[in-house]
Amino acid sequence: MAAQGVERALRMLEGRWKVVIIFHLFARGILRFSELEKRIPGVSQKMLIQQLRELERDGLVSRTVYPQVPPKVEYGLTEWGKAMCPALDALLEWAAQCPPAAEDAPPEG
Amino acid sequence: MAAQGVERALRMLEGRWKVVIIFHLFARGILRFSELEKRIPGVSQKMLIQQLRELERDGLVSRTVYPQVPPKVEYGLTEWGKAMCPALDALLEWAAQCPPAAEDAPPEG
DNA sequence: CGGGATCCAGGACGATACTG
DNA sequence: CAGTATCGTCCTGGATCCCG
Numbered sequence: 001m002a003a004q005g006v007e008r009a010l011r012m013l014e015g016r017w018k019v020v021i022i023f024h025l026f027a028r029g030i031l032r033f034s035e036l037e038k039r040i041p042g043v044s045q046k047m048l049i050q051q052l053r054e055l056e057r058d059g060l061v062s063r064t065v066y067p068q069v070p071p072k073v074e075y076g077l078t079e080w081g082k083a084m085c086p087a088l089d090a091l092l093e094w095a096a097q098c099p100p101a102a103e104d105a106p107p108e109g
Numbered sequence: 110m111a112a113q114g115v116e117r118a119l120r121m122l123e124g125r126w127k128v129v130i131i132f133h134l135f136a137r138g139i140l141r142f143s144e145l146e147k148r149i150p151g152v153s154q155k156m157l158i159q160q161l162r163e164l165e166r167d168g169l170v171s172r173t174v175y176p177q178v179p180p181k182v183e184y185g186l187t188e189w190g191k192a193m194c195p196a197l198d199a200l201l202e203w204a205a206q207c208p209p210a211a212e213d214a215p216p217e218g
Numbered sequence: 219c220g221g222g223a224t225c226c227a228g229g230a231c232g233a234t235a236c237t238g
Numbered sequence: 239c240a241g242t243a244t245c246g247t248c249c250t251g252g253a254t255c256c257c258g
Contacts, residue, residue, distance in 0.1 A: 003132035006197050009204035010128060013119055016251065023112035033220055044252055049221060059207075071219045071258080084203045088115050090196035095118035097192065098168075125231070142240055153232060158241060180238085180240045 009084070012058045017043050017051045019088070022077065025061065026085050030076040060084070118193070121167045126152050126160045128197070131186065134170065135194050139185040169193070 013019055017040060024039050025031060031039070037048060052075060055061035060081035066072040077085075122128055126149060133148050134140060140148070146157060161184060164170035169190035175181040186194075 002201060003129045005201045005204045006128050009200045010122055019115050020112050087199035087203045090199045091118045092114045094193045094196045095114045
């Protein structure tokens with residue numbers, strides 16, 4: 001059944017911060033750990049690193065370590081990671097249509 | 110930030126059985142509760158009804174009740190629900206490529 | 219600066235039993 | 239046939255402290 005393929009893809013996007021991370025990486029190309037941290041307000045280091053690890057394990061994100069005294073680690077999308085962005089964009093367009101009243105509770109802050 | 114839109118779309122697909130339900134509904138058009146139950150082996154009534162409710166609340170699935178003695182309820186995708194299938198398909202194609210070794214633990218059975 | 223380990227709360231998921 | 243109520247478990251996500 002083809003649904004399994006979609007499920008696997010979705011499994012990789014599951015996680016409170018993954019799409020946000022991918023979005024920033026797609027927009028900026030390469031970002032350091034602290035860069036991502038600054039750009040994603042509510043995230044904790046633990047969560048950020050965890051989601052990054054899973055993304056890396058799934059082959060969506062690449063991690064580069066620079067053996068320097070002040071540690072420096074850069075994250076970026078792999079080719080495969082970049083390849084899924086159009087699909088994400090299709091989902092975005094679909095979400096933007098949202099014809100029915102639907103739900104949505106926009107925060108005041 | 111555009112990532113919010115994707116997140117919202119993904120939020121609607123979150124849930125162990127939602128994509129499977131959507132897949133079956135997309136493939137067959139209309140299905141009864143028991144039909145879905147039969148087609149989705151591991152699901153419990155509670156989970157099935159719960160995911161169906163959420164899908165309905167999000168405007169992806171429509172529910173039709175026939176006031177008969179043997180209860181009959183049919184589920185189907187709304188126009189909006191159908192509209193997201195191409196995006197899901199894009200994700201599917203992307204997942205099918207999966208060039209890197211990646212993970213995946215195929216069952217022995 | 220980047221990352222790991224631990225402790226803790228909440229919700230998703232699931233098994234079972236019951237109802238109309 | 240379709241749906242509800244209850245209880246228990248596991249995992250996700252978060253706060254905090256410690257390390258190279």
